[in-house]
Amino acid sequence: MSRRRPLSGFWRDKRGVSAVEFALIAPVMIIMYCGLAEVTQAMMAQRRLSNIASQIGDLVAQSSQTGPTKMTDVFTIGSIIMAPFPTGALKMCVASITSDATGKDTVAWSRASASGMSTCPAQGAVLTTVPVGVLPASQSVIMARASYAYASPIKLVMPRNITFQRTFYLRPRKVDTVIWSASS
Numbered sequence: 388m389s390r391r392r393p394l395s396g397f398w399r400d401k402r403g404v405s406a407v408e409f410a411l412i413a414p415v416m417i418i419m420y421c422g423l424a425e426v427t428q429a430m431m432a433q434r435r436l437s438n439i440a441s442q443i444g445d446l447v448a449q450s451s452q453t454g455p456t457k458m459t460d461v462f463t464i465g466s467i468i469m470a471p472f473p474t475g476a477l478k479m480c481v482a483s484i485t486s487d488a489t490g491k492d493t494v495a496w497s498r499a500s501a502s503g504m505s506t507c508p509a510q511g512a513v514l515t516t517v518p519v520g521v522l523p524a525s526q527s528v529i530m531a532r533a534s535y536a537y538a539s540p541i542k543l544v545m546p547r548n549i550t551f552q553r554t555f556y557l558r559p560r561k562v563d564t565v566i567w568s569a570s571s
Contacts, residue, residue: 422544432472432537433551439465439479440553444531447481447565448557454571455498462500465533476536476548480507483565484514484556485527492517495527496567506532506552521556527564528556 443465447453453461458481466474482497492514499507508514508530522528534552539545559565 418543421541425539425541425544428539429537429545429549432469432535435469435472436477436533436535436551437553439468439477440531440533440555442468443479443481443533444529444555444557447531448529448559449561450565451559451562452566452568452571453481454568457571458498465500469535472535472537476538478504478506478534480504480530480532482508482530482532483527483567484508484517484522484530485564486522486524488525490524492522495564504534506534517556526558528558529565531555531557 443461446461446464447457450457461481462479465479466477469477477500479500480497483495484492485495486492494508494510494512494514496510497508517528517530532552532554534550536548536550538548
């Protein structure tokens with residue numbers, strides 16, 4: 388009978404209940420906290436990418452002409468906007484798209500910040516992806532496109548990279564068409 392008394396006392400003892408409850412809840416709370424941190428960082432990266440696409444397009448749309456030197460500066464500004472996120476996975480593209488009298492949209496010129504950017508249209512390409520109403524016949528727009536492969540630093544909730552893409556269309560401000568000049 389003396390053996391049963393210590394065991395029955397063990398089951399009634401309430402001194403360690405809080406520690407056991409904490410041990411059960413703490414891992415769930417830590418995962419939730421890390422997950423919220425990861426999602427918040429991803430949202431910040433996505434917002435910066437939208438800002439980059441808007442700003443690089445706006446910078447080119449304000450000019451009457453652009454060229455290699457100006458585009459290098461524009462892409463540098465885009466990289467600066469992305470800080471403090473790493474810019475190795477950032478790709479940017481700016482293109483001038485003109486529409487003829489029949490409404491056929493053609494790329495007059497385009498430049499990408501990184502080679503191999505598959506979403507940057509080639510010069511002379513006919514585009515069918517310009518949204519209706521953005522580019523009326525016999526006019527032009529500047530298309531700015533940016534993509535970013537976001538890699539979470541924690542990788543607890545988001546173990547894989549997420550690629551964000553943004554495209555903006557802006558009308559040239561000073562001229563009908565922003566021209567490409569090799570000397571600019």
